[in-house]
């Protein structure tokens with residue numbers, strides 16, 4: 457299940473990436489571009505635009521909730537989205553690319569010293585080169601995703 461979201465669902469798309477889903481989003485007024493990408497890639501179009509939804513009912517899902525966590529819950533419920541901890545943190549939250557596992561020596565110069573000294577598992581985005589590690593901030597994200605999975 458892959459997604460393209462309109463600009464009003466940018467935060468929700470980011471969270472879908474954190475959960476491991478392929479989720480593009482574009483802040484564009486050219487809604488036809490979103491439809492074109494959805495059709496081209498077989499993506500589900502997530503939109504808060506009722507008119508856009510009605511014109512594209514076969515491929516679009518209308519999200520009516522306000523606020524990121526409610527929107528995620530709505531996406532999960534409408535699409536029976538699986539929330540699988542094995543998929544968490546496998547995709548770049550900035551650019552949507554699948555992350556690559558990295559050995560510690562690969563990223564020596566790329567992370568702060570204290571992180572390097574205290575962490576062993578790293579991954580990197582092949583597109584934007586951002587390095588990820590299982591830091592303290594991940595726990596809050598993991599908890600929120602698990603809660604979404606249970607609710």
Ligand SMILES: [Zn+2]
Nearest residue numbers: 548551581584
């Ligand atoms: Zn990236």
